[in-house]
Structures are given as C-alpha cells and as structure tokens.
Amino acid sequence: MTEETAVRSRTARPSPRAMTLAAGCLVLAGAVGWWADQDGGLLWAARLFHHPFVFGVLTGALLTAALIVAVRNLVVRVLAGVAFGLALVMTLPVFLLVFLDRPREASDTAAPGRDDRSLVIVEGSAMIDPLWWVYVDEGWGPMTRRWKVGYFNGDAAENALVQATWEGPDRVRLVTGYAEDGTEQVHLVDLDHETGRPSRAVRMG
Numbered sequence: 001m002t003e004e005t006a007v008r009s010r011t012a013r014p015s016p017r018a019m020t021l022a023a024g025c026l027v028l029a030g031a032v033g034w035w036a037d038q039d040g041g042l043l044w045a046a047r048l049f050h051h052p053f054v055f056g057v058l059t060g061a062l063l064t065a066a067l068i069v070a071v072r073n074l075v076v077r078v079l080a081g082v083a084f085g086l087a088l089v090m091t092l093p094v095f096l097l098v099f100l101d102r103p104r105e106a107s108d109t110a111a112p113g114r115d116d117r118s119l120v121i122v123e124g125s126a127m128i129d130p131l132w133w134v135y136v137d138e139g140w141g142p143m144t145r146r147w148k149v150g151y152f153n154g155d156a157a158e159n160a161l162v163q164a165t166w167e168g169p170d171r172v173r174l175v176t177g178y179a180e181d182g183t184e185q186v187h188l189v190d191l192d193h194e195t196g197r198p199s200r201a202v203r204m205g
Contacts, residue, residue, distance in 0.1 A: 016070035023062040030055040040197060043137060043144045053095045060084055103133065111169045116140055117196050119149075119172060121164050129205075130154035132161040134174065138196030149189055149198050150174055153205025158183035174202055 033049025036042045049055075064084040068077045103124030111117040122133040134150040149172055154160040162184070163175040170191045177183030190199045 014065075014069070016066040019062045019066035019069070023059045023066070026055050026059045026062070030059075039148045039201075040145050042142065043146045044142045046146070053091065057088065057091075060087065103131070107164075108137075109166065111166055114169045117169065117191075119164060119166060120146075121161075126153070126155075130160065132164075134161070134164050134172070134202075136172065136191060136196050136198065145196070147191075147196055147198055148201050150187070150202035151204075152176060152202075155205055157181065158185075159205035172198070176204055 029049045030052065033046060033051065033055070036045035037050040061084065064080050067080045071077060071080075103122045105120060106123045107119075107121045109119045111119065116139055118137045120135040120137055122135070124131040124133070131154065132150070132152040133148070134152075136147045136149055138145050138147065150161070150164070152159055152161040158177040160178075161174065161176055162178065163173070165173050167173040167188065170193050172189045172191065174187040174189065176185050176187065187202045189202065191197065192199075
C-alpha cells in the first residue's frame with residue numbers, strides 16, 4: 001500500500017465528530033417526532049420521525065462506533081461493542097412484541113360537507129384485549145393535524161367501542177357497550193369549527 005493510498009483510507013473513514021453529529025441529528029429528529037405525536041400535532045411529521053426504537057438503536061450504534069474509532073484502548077472498544085450488543089438483544093423482544101401488535105387504521109371517513117376533516121378509527125390489542133383509538137384529522141397534506149377523540153379498552157364489554165360516526169361536520173357520535181345487555185352509552189363530542197379540536201376526549205377502560 002502506497003502512502004497516498006493509506007492517506008485516502010484514513011480520510012475515507014467517518015470521524016467520531018461526524019458520527020456524534022449524526023447521532024445528535026437523530027435525537028433532534030426524534031424530539032420533533034415526539035412533539036408531532038402529541039394531541040393536535042402534525043400527522044406527517046409524527047409518521048416520519050416518531051419511531052423511538054429505530055431512532056434509539058441508530059443513535060446508540062453511531063455513538064458506539066464513534067467511541068470505538070476515537071479510543072485506541074482495545075478493552076474499551078470491546079466493552080463498548082459488547083454493551084451495545086447486549087442492550088440491542090434485551091430490547092429486541094420488546095420491539096418484536098410492539099411490531100407484531102401494531103395498531104392498524106380500520107376506517108377513515110370524511111366529515112359531511114368537508115373534505116379537510118375526517119374521522120379515523122385505529123384498532124389494536126393489548127394481549128387479548130381489543131383496543132380502539134378515535135381521532136379527527138384536520139387539514140391537508142403535511143399540515144394535517146391529528147386530534148384525539150377517544151380511547152377504548154375492550155377488557156370489559158361496557159367499554160368496547162361499537163360505533164363511531166359523524167353527527168354533523170362539527171360533532172362526533174361514539175357508542176360503547178351493547179344494547180342487549182343494557183350497557184350501551186352514547187357519547188357526543190363537539191369539535192371546534194375552525195381547528196377541529198375536540199371539546200373533550202372520551203376514555204373508557
């Protein structure tokens with residue numbers, strides 16, 4: 001290997017500073033995703049950046065690599081790699097459990113007379129208990145905001161979501177329980193005409 005080739009090889013390797021900076025950018029992106037995932041946050045930003053496990057693994061990998069490159073001590077390098085590997089192995093089952101039980105969007109219904117507002121029902125589960133989340137999406141494209149209207153845990157029959165429909169462009173009708181066993185309840189949630197923000201969020205279970 002010539003001296004010129006060796007110099008090129010050293011310069012091509014990512015520097016610890018660059019990897020640390022990249023890790024910082026991931027942390028910043030994750031913070032944006034967390035903010036966007038709050039009630040009334042930007043839906044597209046949440047979908048792009050709210051992935052705590054993925055961003056956490058990438059950030060840990062970058063910081064571990066930066067430490068291995070920056071430190072010449074072999075023991076420190078080995079310990080850093082082993083520590084990251086153990087952390088990854090320990091969190092992987094949690095990731096797989098969450099991924100396999102990932103909620104899915106069951107319906108998306110536009111509000112009467114408005115194409116900038118829709119009622120979204122998301123279904124999931126907690127082991128054997130069915131779960132439902134009800135949202136109102138307001139706006140278009142990247143500026144769409146998602147508001148929480150209700151959360152229902154079907155561990156008990158009276159808490160199960162039976163129906164979620166529009167009762168006018170500024171009102172949502174939620175039905176829980178069952179008429180057959182006398183547990184049916186109707187919940188009406190009014191929305192702000194301009195922003196779509198619900199007057200309250202219904203939570204059962």
